[in-house]
Amino acid sequence: ATPTALMVGTGRGAQLGILIKGPEVLESTRRVDTVVLDKTGTVTTGRMGLRDVVTAPGTDERDLLRRAGALEHFSEHPVARAVAAGAEERTGGLPPAEHFESVAGLGVRGLVEGHEVLVGRESLLFEAGIELPARLADALAAARAEGRTAVAVAWDKEARGVLSVADTVKATSARAVAELRALGLRPVLLTGDSAAVAGSVARAVGIDEVIAEVLPQDKVAVVRRLQGEGRTVAMVGDGVNDAAALATADLGLAMGTGTDAAMEAGDLTLVRGDLRVAADAIRLARRTLATIK
Numbered sequence: 060a061t062p063t064a065l066m067v068g069t070g071r072g073a074q075l076g077i078l079i080k081g082p083e084v085l086e087s088t089r090r091v092d093t094v095v096l097d098k099t100g101t102v103t104t105g106r107m108g109l110r111d112v113v114t115a116p117g118t119d120e121r122d123l124l125r126r127a128g129a130l131e132h133f134s135e136h137p138v139a140r141a142v143a144a145g146a147e148e149r150t151g152g153l154p155p156a157e158h159f160e161s162v163a164g165l166g167v168r169g170l171v172e173g174h175e176v177l178v179g180r181e182s183l184l185f186e187a188g189i190e191l192p193a194r195l196a197d198a199l200a201a202a203r204a205e206g207r208t209a210v211a212v213a214w215d216k217e218a219r220g221v222l223s224v225a226d227t228v229k230a231t232s233a234r235a236v237a238e239l240r241a242l243g244l245r246p247v248l249l250t251g252d253s254a255a256v257a258g259s260v261a262r263a264v265g266i267d268e269v270i271a272e273v274l275p276q277d278k279v280a281v282v283r284r285l286q287g288e289g290r291t292v293a294m295v296g297d298g299v300n301d302a303a304a305l306a307t308a309d310l311g312l313a314m315g316t317g318t319d320a321a322m323e324a325g326d327l328t329l330v331r332g333d334l335r336v337a338a339d340a341i342r343l344a345r346r347t348l349a350t351i352k
């Protein structure tokens with residue numbers, strides 16, 4: 060490959076809103092046959108809003124919102140930002156929290172008003188030996204059936220409520236998936252969220268292969284498994300939880316609207332966070348290298 064043609068390709072990329080780490084990246088881009096897409100913040104906007112609040116019998120809704128919000132205030136996760144903002148808006152102010160700790164892909168825990176509070180997936184509660192009463196298990200299932208992400212809240216070893224947040228699919232995602240398919244690529248949706256929510260997003264954008272409920276550290280294993288099947292894998296993601304998978308993929312594409320960790324791990328950055336530009340990048344690489352060969 061002539062360096063000049065690759066440099067021209069890199070410059071053209073910048074015009075399209077693609078930042079390329081080095082000219083050699085175009086080589087791996089050309090061979091890609093599978094595109095793994097993270098859900099939250101990549102296919103969806105990641106800008107979520109708080110929707111339904113369901114309390115366990117005997118729990119005060121205001122306490123539930125204040126305590127969950129106080130903890131989530133310290134997390135950068137899109138779900139956490141929605142819970143914190145919604146709780147603050149509905150209650151007028153959040154109490155301080157201490158000993159904040161985030162558990163990747165599961166949720167958060169810490170101390171609020173003297174109570175040991177947990178907010179996150181059911182498994183975070185189960186690991187702490189906390190069970191969900193039927194009312195809360197039903198609320199989780201109902202929210203997910205409608206495509207919302209739902210998290211449970213507990214304190215002092217008891218489940219206290221369920222909060223649901225809703226995200227929206229980016230206006231350009233369905234078109235982007237169609238363009239990727241037209242290029243002969245196989246799209247796969249990969250997420251830590253529940254299968255119900257993932258399925259509803261996948262249907263909305265036209266993806267039929269969904270891998271859900273994957274912990275951040277296991278996203279790498281999914282990429283390796285696809286590579287083990289002989290596929291050349293591009294991964295598109297935005298989160299801290301996607302960084303390792305972006306580095307492991309044959310080609311890592313980071314959303315410019317996402318975290319620094321993702322951009323550092325990726326080979327390419329899609330500056331505007333528009334998934335259609337992923338298709339542009341692959342087209343550009345194929346064209347650039349075709350001129351050379």
Ligand code: ADP
Pocket residue numbers: 097098099100131134136138139161163164165166167178179180208209210249250251252253273274275298300
């Ligand atoms: P994705 O892979 O779609 O970007 P994540 O792996 O970041 O999603 O998160 C998976 C799930 O873990 C979320 O849908 C949410 O249910 C739960 N979760 C993660 N972090 C938090 C948090 N700070 N607060 C509440 N729930 C969380």
Ligand code: MG
Pocket residue numbers: 097098099100101296297298301
């Ligand atoms: Mg994400």
